Structures are given as structure tokens and as C-alpha cells.
Amino acid sequence: MSGGGARRVLEAWRLGVVKYGDTLKLQERLVADRRAGRVPDLVLSLQHPPTYTFGKRRTDHNLLVPESSLAGLGAELHRTERGGDVTFHGPRQAVLYPILSLRDVGLGARRYVEGLEAAMVEVASLYGVEARPRGRCTGVWVGDRKIGAIGVRISSGFTSHGLAFNIDPDLGYFKHIVPCGIANKDVTSLRQEAKVELPPDEVIHHQLVQSLAKTFRFTDVKVKDDSECTEMVYSAAA
Numbered sequence: 001m002s003g004g005g006a007r008r009v010l011e012a013w014r015l016g017v018v019k020y021g022d023t024l025k026l027q028e029r030l031v032a033d034r035r036a037g038r039v040p041d042l043v044l045s046l047q048h049p050p051t052y053t054f055g056k057r058r059t060d061h062n063l064l065v066p067e068s069s070l071a072g073l074g075a076e077l078h079r080t081e082r083g084g085d086v087t088f089h090g091p092r093q094a095v096l097y098p099i100l101s102l103r104d105v106g107l108g109a110r111r112y113v114e115g116l117e118a119a120m121v122e123v124a125s126l127y128g129v130e131a132r133p134r135g136r137c138t139g140v141w142v143g144d145r146k147i148g149a150i151g152v153r154i155s156s157g158f159t160s161h162g163l164a165f166n167i168d169p170d171l172g173y174f175k176h177i178v179p180c181g182i183a184n185k186d187v188t189s190l191r192q193e194a195k196v197e198l199p200p201d202e203v204i205h206h207q208l209v210q211s212l213a214k215t216f217r218f219t220d221v222k223v224k225d226d227s228e229c230t231e232m233v234y235s236a237a238a
Helices: 020-035 109-125 171-176 201-215
Strands: 009-017 042-047 051-054 076-079 087-089 093-099 132-134 137-142 145-155 158-166 220-225 230-235
Touching: 009 201, 020 042, 020 076, 020 093, 020 158, 042 201, 087 171, 093 109, 093 201, 109 132, 109 137, 109 145, 109 158, 109 201, 158 201, 201 220
Parallel strands: 009 042, 009 220, 051 076
Antiparallel strands: 042 093, 051 087, 093 158, 132 137, 137 145, 145 158, 220 230
């Protein structure tokens, strides 16, 4: 974007691999801080160790193995207050948790979810993958195969939780659940579907953040790198 209009900056916190329980606590704190105006609109960009999560509907029947067996799979289980059904998070899956004021962004809940879907669709297209939403089936699909999941929480107009985009996770973990509660549908990844060689995961994380920022009309992104304690600002329109 150009001209002398007001700049709208989205902070992107690059956190690397973080345990799911730690991000739950972090999101709770950041939502409270965002509501009080102590932090700006921001997005957490990270990956999780192998983790299964339920949404607030508690559809335990969509876990296809005994809960007691999950430790043997090297996975944790968490029950959350986000929307959506059971899903899996793991290495080589890009996770974004936006902490936004929807009033400031100028969106309602449905348009917000559509924006998350649009960001994943755009990034998939960079690698020759034609992904799209599927009506009432929230998330992003390549044919009948799901490549990106969405589960959000909106409390008094402030968002948490978000999206999970499969770069190249171990898809075997999804066989132990009914992913997002949708039976007889496969899960796929960018690695399986891409027409070209993929860059490092960090590049795809960056592209997702950039696409998200453009979709929600931020002009700039300020990156905070937790591992290097550095900051970088770039244009969301670049």
C-alpha cells in the first residue's frame, strides 16, 4: 500500500516449537493484555510437538484410540475452549494464533474465519496447489483432502486460537482421530500436493503471516523473533 494513510502494524511473534499447554497460557494472557490495550494486534507463529486437541464441544468419540495410549504415540491431549472438533498438531505444521480486536480490524466472526481460509488458499497457490474452502466444512481443502484446519475462539470481540496449515507433518497421527469430526475424508499436506520443491518451513510461516496481514488490511508486519531477540519490519503488501 502507498500514500499517506495511517499505517496499521501487525506484530508477528515467531516462537519456534512450543508445547501446547504453554501457548494456551500465553494466549490467555495476551487476550487480556489486548483487551486492556497493553499490546497491539498480533499473531503467534509456531509449531507444536505431537498434540491432539478437542474443541469446546468435547466430541471424545472422534478420538479413535484409548486416551491412555496417546503417550505411547508420543502425543499429548488437551481440551480447549476453541470452536471446531478434534484435530492434531505436530512438527512441520504451521500454526498461527491471531490475537486481534475484531472491532479494530472491522470484521465479524464469519468474515474473520473466511480471512483465515483465504490466507491458506493464497499460500497453497504459491506452490501450484489449488486449495479452497468447502462450504460449511470450515478449513481449506484440496479436492476431498483437508490441508488446513481452523478452530477459533472469539471472546467479547477478541480472537485467539486460529489455523493449522499442513506443510509436511506425519499424517499417520491423523489416523487416530476423525479429523475435525468429518468422517471418510483424507488429510493431506503441502508436500504431498505441491508441484514444486518447498522452501524451509520458516519461509512458509512468513508467507502465511504476510498473507494474513494483507487479508486483514494491515500495512506492515513487525516480526519479533523469540530465538534471536530481534525485530524486523516489512510491508504487508510486499
